Amino acid sequence: MRRERRPASFWILAAFFALFVLFLYGPLSAIMILSFQGPDGGLTFPLNGVSLHWFRNLTEQQAVGDFGGSFRRSFTLGLMVMAATVVVSLLAGLAFRRRFVGATPLFYLTVASLVVPSIIISLGIGVMFQQIGIRPSWYGSAFGAHLTWTLPFGVLIMFAVFNRFSPSYEEAARDLGASPWQTFRHVLLPMIAPMLVGVGLFGFTLSYDEFARSLMTAGTYNTLPLEIYAMTTNVTTPVLYALGTVTTLFSFLVISLTLAVIVWLGRRRARA
Amino acid sequence: MAIAVEQPAVAPARTTRARLASVPGRLVAYLQAAPLALILGFFLLAPIVMIVVVSFWDYDFARLYPDFILTNYVDTLGSWVTWRTYLNTLKYAVIVWALTLFIGFWVAYFLAFHVRSTTMQTVLFLVCTVPFLTSNIIRMISWIPVLGRNGLVNAALLKTGVVSAPVEWLLYSDFAVVLAMVHLYTLFMVTPIFNTLMRIDRSLIEAARDAGANAWQVLWNVVLPLAKPGMAIGTIFVVTLVMADFITVQVMSGGQSASVALMMRNQMSLLQYPAAAANAVVLLVLVLLMVAGILRVVDIRKEL
Numbered sequence: 001m002r003r004e005r006r007p008a009s010f011w012i013l014a015a016f017f018a019l020f021v022l023f024l025y026g027p028l029s030a031i032m033i034l035s036f037q038g039p040d041g042g043l044t045f046p047l048n049g050v051s052l053h054w055f056r057n058l059t060e061q062q063a064v065g066d067f068g069g070s071f072r073r074s075f076t077l078g079l080m081v082m083a084a085t086v087v088v089s090l091l092a093g094l095a096f097r098r099r100f101v102g103a104t105p106l107f108y109l110t111v112a113s114l115v116v117p118s119i120i121i122s123l124g125i126g127v128m129f130q131q132i133g134i135r136p137s138w139y140g141s142a143f144g145a146h147l148t149w150t151l152p153f154g155v156l157i158m159f160a161v162f163n164r165f166s167p168s169y170e171e172a173a174r175d176l177g178a179s180p181w182q183t184f185r186h187v188l189l190p191m192i193a194p195m196l197v198g199v200g201l202f203g204f205t206l207s208y209d210e211f212a213r214s215l216m217t218a219g220t221y222n223t224l225p226l227e228i229y230a231m232t233t234n235v236t237t238p239v240l241y242a243l244g245t246v247t248t249l250f251s252f253l254v255i256s257l258t259l260a261v262i263v264w265l266g267r268r269r270a271r272a
Numbered sequence: 273m274a275i276a277v278e279q280p281a282v283a284p285a286r287t288t289r290a291r292l293a294s295v296p297g298r299l300v301a302y303l304q305a306a307p308l309a310l311i312l313g314f315f316l317l318a319p320i321v322m323i324v325v326v327s328f329w330d331y332d333f334a335r336l337y338p339d340f341i342l343t344n345y346v347d348t349l350g351s352w353v354t355w356r357t358y359l360n361t362l363k364y365a366v367i368v369w370a371l372t373l374f375i376g377f378w379v380a381y382f383l384a385f386h387v388r389s390t391t392m393q394t395v396l397f398l399v400c401t402v403p404f405l406t407s408n409i410i411r412m413i414s415w416i417p418v419l420g421r422n423g424l425v426n427a428a429l430l431k432t433g434v435v436s437a438p439v440e441w442l443l444y445s446d447f448a449v450v451l452a453m454v455h456l457y458t459l460f461m462v463t464p465i466f467n468t469l470m471r472i473d474r475s476l477i478e479a480a481r482d483a484g485a486n487a488w489q490v491l492w493n494v495v496l497p498l499a500k501p502g503m504a505i506g507t508i509f510v511v512t513l514v515m516a517d518f519i520t521v522q523v524m525s526g527g528q529s530a531s532v533a534l535m536m537r538n539q540m541s542l543l544q545y546p547a548a549a550a551n552a553v554v555l556l557v558l559v560l561l562m563v564a565g566i567l568r569v570v571d572i573r574k575e576l
Contacts, residue, residue, distance in 0.1 A: 009386075017378075020400075026418070027414035027418050027455075031410070031413065043420070044416075089308075094301075098298065098300070109309075109312050113316050114509075115512040115563050116559070117533060118516050120319075120556055124320055148315050151311065212518070225407060232409065232413060241417075244407070
């Protein structure tokens with residue numbers, strides 16, 4: 001690539017970008033540091049000694065409520081939403097490649113799912129379940145509520161993927177005598193696999209962090225964001241930050257693993 | 273959902289597409305679309321219909337009574353508190369929209385036009401994306417040690433002698449609400465704008481330069497018009513998210529400000545579901561009108 005001198009606008013925008021990144025990560029790092037606060041420390045700087053006191057505190061039920069249980073529920077729910085989002089989005093993406101009656105209304109319904117305020121979905125599902133007489137639960141009503149948020153992302157991503165996908169690969173496979181299933185399994189799927197992993201990441205993290213849609217749909221047992229929210233109103237010690245640090249690191253771990261899988265898939269394809 | 277079982281009226285013509293499957297292609301499409309249609313039908317469409325129905329119901333502290341009364345709407349629209357709350361929510365929407373659009377455009381512009389290698393672009397884009405995939409509530413809480421009375425900003429201001437007493441309005445104020453919303457939602461602006469900027473044919477910019485346009489003219493007459501669809505999609509995201517927000521308003525204003533969704537949330541916690549439903553219908557109509565207005569500017573189907 002030709003090396004030319006960077007114009008002044010580059011440096012101004014680079015500084016702007018750096019400030020933006022600082023704005024994104026600064027506060028987050030503040031609570032990460034403060035979660036190592038000494039046992040007598042408070043919610044703000046300075047650090048009053050360094051300890052793991054607040055992380056230990058996290059495991060005690062009376063200090064923070066049911067952290068372990070809510071984490072397990074959110075994790076399981078995230079996996080369920082992830083699996084459903086990947087499968088349903090992929091199928092819908094394939095359907096939209098053909099013409100069918102109702103394709104346009106279904107597309108607009110999907111977009112509507114993205115713009116309808118989350119609290120309205122929460123209220124609607126909550127009241128509907130109450131009137132039908134089904135008890136709301138995190139694995140039932142909340143699962144459905146989360147899907148209304150993750151599916152539009154998944155479907156729109158698949159829509160974009162298939163818009164750029166040339167049918168000539170499948171035609172070639174068919175001409176070579178592949179059955180529709182073989183074409184799907186050995187031609188289409190490997191090519192779109194990285195995008196599907198991305199859709200899965202969206203499904204998991206959006207569900208894992210969802211608050212408003214769980215509000216009236218989670219039923220008796222809290223998911224993690226509901227638990228964290230309850231803590232913000234009644235916990236005034238750095239144990240709140242410890243919880244924030246743990247869940248954020250967990251999110252980072254999930255994101256890194258996903259990226260690793262995407263890179264690995266890319267390499268494997270490049271080798272093949 | 274009827275379309276799941278609906279058979280194609282005529283056998284599909286034997287086009288290349290239809291030969292893809294041994295089952296008639298059209299039927300396959302219906303089966304593939306069925307899960308999405310069923311889920312959205314049951315968890316999106318039915319709840320909204322339910323809300324519309326319930327908004328005409330009567331209620332007391334114990335239960336709901338199926339009815340057809342307009343009291344809930346009259347109460348909602350007849351109260352000046354409602355109007356003030358709507359105005360306040362719209363105020364947040366406008367301010368946050370303007371800020372995220374400005375920040376989002378320049379961040380996307382930097383990534384698309386100033387970062388040269390694709391790898392670096394991907395890495396920097398991921399750096400912007402990662403916080404979006406972490407908990408919103410945690411990201412809100414993380415402003416407490418920064419903006420609080422004894423927080424980092426106040427400590428710095430006191431030390432440098434800019435102020436003599438801690439600034440009180442940094443946290444638990446409209447300022448904090450807007451700051452947190454910008455913090456949470458800017459990415460929704462960055463991504464679509466970045467996407468459209470990446471698809472601008474670079475030869476257009478070279479042509480403009482060759483024709484004698486300076487940097488500002490290129491930006492104003494070439495890049496900005498072509499970035500409009502991305503800006504419109506980002507605007508839809510940000511505006512609908514702000515209009516639906518209640519937790520940022522509640523946490524960051526310390527209960528001192530209101531938003532429409534927060535008003536609904538309070539009615540819901542008092543089990544006044546029909547009142548909340550009436551509010552929900554008004555809010556939904558308003559949001560859909562705003563989105564329809566933006567969609568008149570851009571056909572998002574073309575953008576995917």
